[in-house]
Structures are given as structure tokens and as C-alpha cells.
Amino acid sequence: MAEKHTHIIELKGIIKEYHPQKSFFSKGENKIVALNNINLGIKKGEIFGLVGQSGSGKTTMGRLLVKLEEPTKGTILLNKRPVTHLAGKALNNYRSRVQMIFQDPYQSLNPHLSISETILEPLKVHKIGTIVQRREKVIHTLETVGLLPGKDYYNRYPHQLSGGQRQRVAIARAIVLEPEFVVADEPTSMLDATIAIQLFKLLTRIRKEFNMTFLFITHNLAAAKYLCDRIAVIHEGNIVEVDSTNEIIGNPQHPYTKKLIQVQPGFHFNHLS
Amino acid sequence: MAILSVDNLSIGYQTKKGMLKAVNDISFSIEQGRSLGFVGESGCGKTTIGMTLMGLLPDNASILSGNINFMEKDLCDFSEDQWRNIRGKDVAMIFQAAMNALNPVFRVGEQIAEAIVTHNPAFSKNEVNDRLKKLYNMVEIPEHRISDFPHEYSGGMKQRAIIAMALACSPKLIIADEPTTALDVIVQDQILKEIKKIQQALNMSLIFISHDIAVVAEVCEDICVMYAGQIIEKGSKREVFTSPKHPYTKTLLSSYLSLDSDENILIPDMMETPDLIDANPGCQFSCNCNCRSTECSKNAPGWIDISKTHKAFCCEQGLSRTNNG
Ligand SMILES: Nc1ncnc2c1ncn2[C@@H]1O[C@H](COP(=O)(O)OP(=O)(O)OP(=O)(O)O)[C@@H](O)[C@H]1O
Ligand SMILES: Nc1ncnc2c1ncn2[C@@H]1O[C@H](COP(=O)(O)OP(=O)(O)OP(=O)(O)O)[C@@H](O)[C@H]1O
Ligand SMILES: [Mg+2]
Ligand SMILES: [Mg+2]
Numbered sequence: 001m002a003e004k005h006t007h008i009i010e011l012k013g014i015i016k017e018y019h020p021q022k023s024f025f026s027k028g029e030n031k032i033v034a035l036n037n038i039n040l041g042i043k044k045g046e047i048f049g050l051v052g053q054s055g056s057g058k059t060t061m062g063r064l065l066v067k068l069e070e071p072t073k074g075t076i077l078l079n080k081r082p083v084t085h086l087a088g089k090a091l092n093n094y095r096s097r098v099q100m101i102f103q104d105p106y107q108s109l110n111p112h113l114s115i116s117e118t119i120l121e122p123l124k125v126h127k128i129g130t131i132v133q134r135r136e137k138v139i140h141t142l143e144t145v146g147l148l149p150g151k152d153y154y155n156r157y158p159h160q161l162s163g164g165q166r167q168r169v170a171i172a173r174a175i176v177l178e179p180e181f182v183v184a185d186e187p188t189s190m191l192d193a194t195i196a197i198q199l200f201k202l203l204t205r206i207r208k209e210f211n212m213t214f215l216f217i218t219h220n221l222a223a224a225k226y227l228c229d230r231i232a233v234i235h236e237g238n239i240v241e242v243d244s245t246n247e248i249i250g251n252p253q254h255p256y257t258k259k260l261i262q263v264q265p266g267f268h269f270n271h272l273s
Numbered sequence: 274m275a276i277l278s279v280d281n282l283s284i285g286y287q288t289k290k291g292m293l294k295a296v297n298d299i300s301f302s303i304e305q306g307r308s309l310g311f312v313g314e315s316g317c318g319k320t321t322i323g324m325t326l327m328g329l330l331p332d333n334a335s336i337l338s339g340n341i342n343f344m345e346k347d348l349c350d351f352s353e354d355q356w357r358n359i360r361g362k363d364v365a366m367i368f369q370a371a372m373n374a375l376n377p378v379f380r381v382g383e384q385i386a387e388a389i390v391t392h393n394p395a396f397s398k399n400e401v402n403d404r405l406k407k408l409y410n411m412v413e414i415p416e417h418r419i420s421d422f423p424h425e426y427s428g429g430m431k432q433r434a435i436i437a438m439a440l441a442c443s444p445k446l447i448i449a450d451e452p453t454t455a456l457d458v459i460v461q462d463q464i465l466k467e468i469k470k471i472q473q474a475l476n477m478s479l480i481f482i483s484h485d486i487a488v489v490a491e492v493c494e495d496i497c498v499m500y501a502g503q504i505i506e507k508g509s510k511r512e513v514f515t516s517p518k519h520p521y522t523k524t525l526l527s528s529y530l531s532l533d534s535d536e537n538i539l540i541p542d543m544m545e546t547p548d549l550i551d552a553n554p555g556c557q558f559s560c561n562c563n564c565r566s567t568e569c570s571k572n573a574p575g576w577i578d579i580s581k582t583h584k585a586f587c588c589e590q591g592l593s594r595t596n597n598g
Contacts, residue, residue, distance in 0.1 A: 053457040053458075053459055053460075054427065054428050054429065054456060054457040054459075054460055055427060055428075103455075104370065104373065104455065106369075106370035106373055107373055146546070148545075148546045152290065152550070155289060156288075159331070160286070160288075161316075162315055162316040162319075162320060163315065163320070163369050163370065163451065163454075164314075164315025164316060164484065165315060165316050167315075168315075189454050189455065190315065190451065190454055190484065191315050191484060192312070192313065192314050192315055192484035192485070192525065193484075193485075193486065193525060193526075193528040193529045193530065194314060194524055194525050194528045195314060195315050196528075196530075197528045197530065219457035219458060220458070220530075221532060222530040222531050222532050222534065223530055225530075225532060226530050226534070249532060261532065263458050263459055263462070264458060264531070264532050265458060265461075265462070265487045265488075265491075265531075
């Protein structure tokens, strides 16, 4: 792709530090650097992978991008405009254009809201559509993520769904507003291979249809290889390598990337005993 | 002699639209010290089976038919009192997404100690502490972390603590429901090895539930593949994974992504989801199967024996298909 490709999202010198409360056991300075000087640009319409092990800072980056948290230092730009000081209407507008599929549907879905209420909420907040239109939109979105027929799920509550079904509700909620940019944090960790791959196909399709951009967070390199145009490898808060998917997998440069590739579980019939 | 045998078990959830048949006439058994894996599509009934074996089905669920024989007791007509006697002690479960279930305001060690005390009310404080330390050693968390709070543990440590809690009373049967989904591959690998090691060392029986065939292949000796409430294929790990017979098993295995899957990996189209509320009386996969037999949806096809241990719930045409796209 040509250089002309515009960045929809840019991170410039992003640092995120946490200062957990000091406890009896941890004396002295108590600082966690979750992200350490991140510089990245994500192009419009691409599926960009962020791969790294547990605790490397992936979710933190997602939370900064959807403005659930603010960086300690640095700037985030959406379509070249800094988003740091957005407030009021502008912030509201940002929230409708940038969405996140949260990592753990057991925690992120409100147990007191039915499935329809869960997915309706963003439509209501942003005053989109009439009641009838909203209802149709919700059912359509449920079916898009493979919860068929949508009516059957409409009035259920999260505890009446299996783990993988909850995960798909979380996806439906994030895409119902047809946002420009979606942070998808491990969106298929609970899904079997057959449904996961169908969802990947779906993400690819809506990317094309709506020219949506995705940041796909995962520790599954094989999934990233299948889905992503480019991949960034993150290690202890540092991006150690960014490149096209083919280069990252086929010609990894950084020792940590090489190690990640090595530990990916394969599933080879002939290795079974 | 099987420690657990389940015969023709069906379980339903009462919903507004009618009875949802989450588990549909399944049978399986497990011997002491063996490990049995359940794999299958999201929503096919895996967790429901686990909850049934723990006597923890929600109020709107009921056992529609069948028998569950565990250590020569019939669990189907157990009272809550009887359940309390065996739950945690003879059969324990590592729950799906349990990492979040640790109570944030209590120290992790206290929470595990409580599980020990519940079933050993006569234990002295020292006995409880000894047991606690033993468990921490078993799951390889350093003893000095016993009095930490959950948020001070990493995801992997929390998951180990959950395993320790399930092991608190050395159960005969342990049910692990997706115990590693939230973890990265490195930690996942450590935990799976841990589970396997402890299971073998204590000669426990293990029912291991996962949607991930690679994970099940690492831990289990025997496999049941489920689809929409039914078990559709069973056999040893080698049989099921190296020569899958049921069209659904083949689809599941061929959609597994690995680093060397090529780009043209066969992707099944969005499959039809069988209706569990108004389930057909036959094979639930028939709406997606290209055996195209109209019979299968009306009459359950029955089991075809492939070997002494390997069986598929399918019709002859279904089995002879080499591919299904
Ligand atoms: N609110 C917080 N307070 C203190 N530390 C935090 C907080 N949130 C995150 N951290 C720390 O920041 C680091 C990065 O966490 P993050 O959740 O971004 O990791 P991750 O890459 O998403 O991991 P996983 O794959 O396990 O989800 C970790 O060391 C974590 O403990
Ligand atoms: N309390 C409930 N009321 C109504 N239906 C329910 C309830 N709990 C589960 N179900 C339904 O029963 C079916 C089986 O659910 P179960 O949780 O056993 O699936 P699972 O195989 O564990 O799936 P996953 O891999 O996604 O966790 C699903 O279709 C689910 O929607
Ligand atoms: Mg995370
Ligand atoms: Mg489940």
C-alpha cells in the first residue's frame, strides 16, 4: 500500500504509568510502566495486530485509545487531531466513532441488562434511530455476529448465555454504531475454531463494507497472521517490532518476536501420541 | 469400573419461548485416573454438563431424563444436603472465567483455607495451614504470596490459585471448564502441564472442557466431540484427532489456525444454528451436513462403531464424505 495512506489513529510518545498504592510489603517507589514511549500509526481501513504476552500493555493501549484512561505523557491523534482535551460534545462524538470490544465478557457485560438493552444502550446514548429502527438494528447486529435467530437472544440476560455467546454480544455492542475504529481485545478467546474463523471473516467483511479500521489485540499469533495486514509486537510496554504480517511471521527480526513464534502451539496430527 | 457413568442424559432450560434442550441424550463414562475432554462449538452444552455434575444448575434448568452414577450413587435425585456432602470433596470444578471469581476483598490464602475448612471442620488451625502450604507448593505459587490479595496476582497466578482451591479436598473427580482461555500461550502451557501432573500424581479423574482442540489434545486421553447438545463422536485422542469421522469434527479440525495454515484454509460458511428450543428429534447437525439425508433430522442416526473405542453418531453417507465445506 502506498505511503499516501492516511493514518486514522496515531500514538506519539505515549507513556502510561500506574502508581499502585503502597502496601506493607512494597516499600519505596511503586511504579508500573505499562506503556513506555509508544509511537505507532494505524492506517485507515487496515486490521492492525497487537501481539504480546500477558501483562505486556495491550489492554492498556486499548483503554487509552477509547479514552477510558489518559496517558501519562504523549498524544493520541484521530484523523490528525489530538484527542487529549476533548470534552462535551466533541468527546461524545469521539466515543461514537471509536469503540472497544472488551477482553472478558464475564466482566464487561452488565448482568442487570438484557441482551437487547446492552446493545441498545449505545444507540440510545447517541440518539440514533427510532424505537422500531433500533430494535431492528439490534436484531440485525445479533445475527451478524452469528447469534441466530436474533429474536431468541433479545430478552435473555448474560447469565443465560454460554461464554462464547457472551463474547459475541460484546462484539455486537461494539459494532452496532458502525464506528470508524474498533479496538478488539481478544475478541475470540472463548470461541471454538469454527466460529472464530467465521467471525474473522465477518470482521474482514465489515472492514470492507464500512471501511472500518481495527486494532486486533491477541496473544494468538496464528489468528493475527490470518487476520491482520500489519502486526506490532509488544514486550513489557515497548513495541519491539512493527511490520507487515508476512515479514513479522516469515522474517522476524527481534529476538522476542522469534521467541513468540517458537512457543505458538501447533496442532499437528502426527505429533499426537 | 467407571467412577462416573452418565446414561442418556438430557438437560433443559426453561425459557420464555419454551424448553431449551441444552444437553440432548448424552452418554459417557470415565474411569478412575483417566482424563476425558469435551470439545465443541460455543453454546453446545459443555458448561451445562459440568454444572450438572456439581449439582449447580440454575433454577430454570432441569434434568429431563437419564441417569448419572457417581461412585455408585445416583446423582439425579440428590437433595441439596447430599450435594453439599460431595461437592468440593468428591467432585470439584474449576469454573469458566473463575479468575474473576476470587473475592477482591479477601486474601487469596484465606479463600482457599475456607474451602479446606468447609469439608474438614475438625482441622486445627495448623492443619489448615499445612494443607494450604502443600496446595501452594503443588500449584507452584511461592508460599510467601499466600496472604496477598487477588489484584496482586497476575492472571496466571490467579488461575493457579483457583486450581489450588479446586484441589483443596483432593477430589476424586475434577471438572476443568476452560481453565486457560484468559492466559497467554506461555502461561497456558505451564498451567496445562500443572493440571496434568497433579491429576496423574493424585490419580484423579479429570473432565476437561475446552473449545480449543490443541488444549484438549495436550491434556486428555479420551475425547467427546459435542454439537448442539449431542455428543457426535468419541474415542481416544489419537482416533478422534487423527482420523475424525463425523463431518462436524472434520470441520472443527480443519478450521484450526496455526502459523503454518495456508491462506486458503477451508473456511466453513456461517453454519445454520440448530434450534435448541424446538429441536428436531434426530441429528442436530443434519441442517449443516451435506449427506443431505432427510432421514437424519427425523430419526437419530445411531452410533457407528469405527473401532472398539472410536464411535461416530452419524449415517453411512455422512461418514463417507471426505470433505464438507
Ligand atoms: N489499574 C491498574 N493499576 C495498576 N497496574 C495496572 C493497572 N492496569 C494495568 N496495570 C499493569 O499494567 C501492565 C499492563 O497490563 P495490561 O492489562 O495492559 O496487559 P495485557 O497485555 O492486556 O495482558 P493480558 O494479555 O493478560 O490481558 C501490567 O503489569 C498490569 O499489572
Ligand atoms: N440459564 C440459562 N437459561 C437459558 N438458556 C441457557 C442458560 N444457560 C445456558 N443456556 C443455553 O444453553 C446452551 C448451552 O450453554 P453452555 O453454557 O452449556 O454452553 P458451552 O458449551 O459451555 O459454551 P461456551 O463454549 O461458549 O462456554 C446455550 O445455547 C445457552 O445459551
Ligand atoms: Mg489484556
Ligand atoms: Mg461454557
